[in-house]
Amino acid sequence: MEKTELHMEWERRIADYESSGQTQATWCAINKLNVNQLKYWLKKIKGPKRNRSTKSKFTPVVVTEPPANDSMEIKIGQASIEVRPGFDSTFLADIVRTLKTLC
Structure with a gap:
């Protein structure tokens, strides 16, 4: 056939x-x-x-040790975010979700 x-x-x-x-x-x-x-x-x-x-797609996330100034860098694909004490966790979650869709 x-x-x-x-x-x-x-x-x-x-x-x-x-x-x-x-x-x-x-x-x-x-x-x-x-x-x-x-x-x-x-x-x-x-x-x-x-x-x-094909419905699930995972994006690798690299978490590094926080530097001495108590901030943390989060990398998603080529994007990098510096998080400091007192950050808005809801806002960070929104940013991470957006970056995941772009990477």
Whole structure:
């Protein structure tokens, strides 16, 4: 049984998506595609386990020892944040969440 042109096109799209490092929603928005179509074709081509595993994306976080001035540097990707005593933890959490989506 030969693959249809549509099937081959989605194989190319999936390869592009996987190599992009972007989330499904971001990649689909850039490529003007419906995210549900991508999920359908991921399941069809890669199988149900593959589709589930693409939903989680972890960003490495490096935590260093606090310097003598009691501040701490947090690195997320190429971004660096210096945190000092008395910082607003809610604001820091918002910044970290935002950086994770960009990295």
